[in-house]
Amino acid sequence: MQRIASSVVSLLGLTALGLVPGFTHAGGPAPEHFLDSSSMILEIRYCECQATEPDGSPSELRPEFLERSHLLRVGLADEGRGYASSPELTIGFKLTPLPESPGAFDFSFAGRYASGNQSSTGSGEVLLSADQWINLFGSNREGGQGTQFSDVAVRLIEVGDS
Numbered sequence: 001m002q003r004i005a006s007s008v009v010s011l012l013g014l015t016a017l018g019l020v021p022g023f024t025h026a027g028g029p030a031p032e033h034f035l036d037s038s039s040m041i042l043e044i045r046y047c048e049c050q051a052t053e054p055d056g057s058p059s060e061l062r063p064e065f066l067e068r069s070h071l072l073r074v075g076l077a078d079e080g081r082g083y084a085s086s087p088e089l090t091i092g093f094k095l096t097p098l099p100e101s102p103g104a105f106d107f108s109f110a111g112r113y114a115s116g117n118q119s120s121t122g123s124g125e126v127l128l129s130a131d132q133w134i135n136l137f138g139s140n141r142e143g144g145q146g147t148q149f150s151d152v153a154v155r156l157i158e159v160g161d162s
Contacts, residue, residue: 039075045065045154080094095107111137
């Protein structure tokens with residue numbers, strides 16, 4: 001009888017611990033643990049809204065875009081190649097530091113953004129400076145409610161800046 005009661009108590013205890021994930025996984029590393037201090041993060045913003053003014057620079061994003069857009073952060077490994085995906089956005093890229101210009105990178109990319117009834121694709125190569133947004137690609141379409149926009153922008157930041 002004692003052995004049966006002990007087994008039941010042990011089984012109930014293990015079941016209770018399994019129902020509370022914090023107990024079984026306490027003390028695990030934070031996601032940032034996997035980045036070192038020299039790592040860079042690529043921030044990708046995308047939205048069904050206009051990123052820049054028609055006559056503005058591709059690095060001068062509209063405040064409305066920064067407020068409304070979705071943000072996806074991607075930690076970069078030493079080799080500088082990457083791929084990121086969400087339900088609406090898919091982008092592959094290669095980031096190459098420019099030795100003659102510290103803090104500047106050659107950014108090659110190919111991406112697709114689809115939301116609602118519009119989609120846009122873009123590919124190319126741009127100069128990316130640390131902590132500076134750049135509008136990569138997007139689309140605009142005339143509809144019954146006026147012009148509808150979708151845009152994708154990126155910037156590169158250091159781990160400590162996020």
